Amino acid sequence: MHSAAAEQITDKRLLRGARTRQLVLRQAVDLASLEGLGGLSFGRLATDTGLSKAGIQTLFRTKEALQLATIEHARRLFVDSVVRPAQEQPEGAQRLRALVERWIDYAVAPLFAGGCFWNATLAEFDSVPGPVRDALLATKGAWLAALADQLQRAVTAGEVGARDADLVAFQIDAVLSAANTALRCGDPAAVDKIRRSVAHFLA
Amino acid sequence: MHSAAAEQITDKRLLRGARTRQLVLRQAVDLASLEGLGGLSFGRLATDTGLSKAGIQTLFRTKEALQLATIEHARRLFVDSVVRPAQEQPEGAQRLRALVERWIDYAVAPLFAGGCFWNATLAEFDSVPGPVRDALLATKGAWLAALADQLQRAVTAGEVGARDADLVAFQIDAVLSAANTALRCGDPAAVDKIRRSVAHFLA
Numbered sequence: 511m512h513s514a515a516a517e518q519i520t521d522k523r524l525l526r527g528a529r530t531r532q533l534v535l536r537q538a539v540d541l542a543s544l545e546g547l548g549g550l551s552f553g554r555l556a557t558d559t560g561l562s563k564a565g566i567q568t569l570f571r572t573k574e575a576l577q578l579a580t581i582e583h584a585r586r587l588f589v590d591s592v593v594r595p596a597q598e599q600p601e602g603a604q605r606l607r608a609l610v611e612r613w614i615d616y617a618v619a620p621l622f623a624g625g626c627f628w629n630a631t632l633a634e635f636d637s638v639p640g641p642v643r644d645a646l647l648a649t650k651g652a653w654l655a656a657l658a659d660q661l662q663r664a665v666t667a668g669e670v671g672a673r674d675a676d677l678v679a680f681q682i683d684a685v686l687s688a689a690n691t692a693l694r695c696g697d698p699a700a701v702d703k704i705r706r707s708v709a710h711f712l713a
Numbered sequence: 714m715h716s717a718a719a720e721q722i723t724d725k726r727l728l729r730g731a732r733t734r735q736l737v738l739r740q741a742v743d744l745a746s747l748e749g750l751g752g753l754s755f756g757r758l759a760t761d762t763g764l765s766k767a768g769i770q771t772l773f774r775t776k777e778a779l780q781l782a783t784i785e786h787a788r789r790l791f792v793d794s795v796v797r798p799a800q801e802q803p804e805g806a807q808r809l810r811a812l813v814e815r816w817i818d819y820a821v822a823p824l825f826a827g828g829c830f831w832n833a834t835l836a837e838f839d840s841v842p843g844p845v846r847d848a849l850l851a852t853k854g855a856w857l858a859a860l861a862d863q864l865q866r867a868v869t870a871g872e873v874g875a876r877d878a879d880l881v882a883f884q885i886d887a888v889l890s891a892a893n894t895a896l897r898c899g900d901p902a903a904v905d906k907i908r909r910s911v912a913h914f915l916a
Contacts, residue, residue, distance in 0.1 A: 544840050546749070624840045633836030636897035637747050637827045647898055680906050681888060688887035694839035695850055703883050 531569055533559055535583040538576065542584070543624030546634040547577045547642060574642065581645045584627040585652075592616050593656060603669040603712065606660035610682065610708050614701055617690045626690040628653075654679050670712050678711050734772055736762055738786040741779065745787070746827030749837040750780045750845060777845065784848045787830040791852075795819050796859060806872040806915065809863040813885065813911050817904055820893045829893040831856075857882050873915050881914050 537558050538550055550573065556563035570576040592615075596608035617625055624630050628650050635643045658679035664670045685707045692700035740761050741753055753776065759766035773779040795818075799811035820828055827833050831853050838846045861882035867873045888910045895903035 546837065629836050632894050632898075633832050634749065636894050639899075643898065674909075677906060677909055680891060681884070681910055684887040684891035685884060688883060688890060691835050691839050695835075695846065696842075703880060706877075706880055707884055 527569065530561060530565065531579075532583075534561065534566055534569065535580060538580040539584045539587065539627060540623035542577075542580055543620075543622035543627045543630050545624070545630075547580065547631050548634060550576055550580060552576070577642050578645055581627075581631070581642070581649060584622070585649045587621060588616065588627070588649075588653075591621050593653075601663045602660060602667045603664040606657065606664060606712070607708070609657060609660065610686070610704065613686055614704060617686070617693055618701065620693075625694045626687065629687050629690045654683055657682055664712070681711055682708055730772065733764060733768065734782075737764065737769055737772065738783060741783040742787045742790065742830060743826040745780075745783055746823075746825035746830045746833045748827070748833075750783065750834050751837060753779055753783060755779070780845050781848055784830075784834070784845070784852060787825070788852045788855075790824060791819065791830070791856075794824050796856075804866045805863060805870050806867040809860065809867060809915070810911070812860060812863065813889070813907065816889055817907060820889070820896055821904065823896075828897045829890065832890050832893045857886055860885055867915070884914055885911055 534555055537555055541549055541554065541558065552563045552567045552570070552573075555561075555566055555576075559566075570579060592609065592612040596605050596612050599605040599608040615621075620626075628646060632643075632646050632650065635646055654676075658675040661670070661673075661678055662675040665672055665675060685704055689700035689704045692703075737758055740758055744752055744757065744761065755766045755770045755773070755776075758764075758769055758779075762769075773782060795812065795815040799808050799815050802808040802811040818824075823829075831849060835849050835853065838849055857879075861878040864873070864876075864881055865878040868875055868878060888907055892903035892907045895906075
């Protein structure tokens with residue numbers, strides 16, 4: 511076989527592997543948002559995607575590696591859907607409100623079948639030290655830091671009065687999480703509670 | 714056999730059944746707080762308590778009945794540990810603060826091995842309509858109503874300014890839930906975040 515042809519085949523295989531990986535991970539994120547990361551199994555994902563269990567296992571090797579890849583995939587989709595669009599707004603109070611509005615879309619639409627990914631998985635892993643919990647905390651921490659950063663800029667710019675940005679970011683995120691649970695349980699008034707709470711925290 | 718002796722044996726059996734039930738449910742509450750209500754199985758509880766699986770199955774019949782009994786047991790222990798002691802305080806702001814302080818003890822001690830029972834189980838069942846979710850929502854709703862009731866009394870008595878008691882109860886509960894997750898993940902600063910948030914919400 512000519513080298514160029516061999517390379518083309520390898521490229522095609524890699525591409526197919528990458529596509530399969532994306533397909534499995536998208537399903538895994540939905541499944542984890544509904545049933546937790548403990549619910550992820552190669553067999554279940556094979557059934558849900560129509561791919562072979564052996565093929566999925568070859569891609570991810572271990573359940574923990576699958577869980578970690580699922581968290582990273584959820585993080586990317588969350589950034590694309592919530593964080594990046596908000597960056598069109600000016601820094602400070604406007605971007606902070608945009609982050610909250612995009613988060614509401616993310617939870618209401620919902621982006622993931624079971625609602626907020628971190629709500630579903632942190633409650634499951636908060637008493638389980640290890641790489642999975644660490645990855646969940648790191649991604650959650652980045653979100654809290656993004657909220658606190660915009661809040662601090664709003665304070666510095668005089669858009670809102672002086673306050674502890676980390677504490678208020680914690681309060682905003684707490685209200686979002688509680689609203690996510692209420693939304694899942696069929697209470698649409700939760701969105702109004704978010705907006706009124708954030709307005710109050712920024713008043 | 715004389716009737717009195719037969720009654721005595723029946724009483725003893727009932728007493729033994731009731732004690733076994735308490736023993737199983739105490740273990741079930743701890744297990745559910747760590748691994749969710751889905752983690753409850755007759756086999757696992759038999760292993761953990763040293764009782765026979767058949768005996769436990771006879772007491773509870775179905776997994777759903779076991780889950781519902783576990784929720785009711787968690788509710789009773791929560792009321793005994795958090796709600797009832799706070800009733801020693803005068804109604805209004807003092808009792809509200811006492812509820813929060815007792816809740817902190819409940820989460821820090823913790824009363825249940827995996828921390829807040831409702832945090833662990835509502836995230837698991839919020840996308841699963843049915844009797845288990847209904848029972849979780851009813852018990853959670855009673856807690857939110859207790860917070861809102863004391864807050865409304867505080868408003869009526871002029872201890873705090875006018876505000877939407879239901880909204881602030883939602884915010885307080887949201888902060889407690891978020892702090893529970895942080896505590897499980899080894900962040901003791903979460904307690905300070907609760908106290909500062911509640912002070913701010915009541916200011």
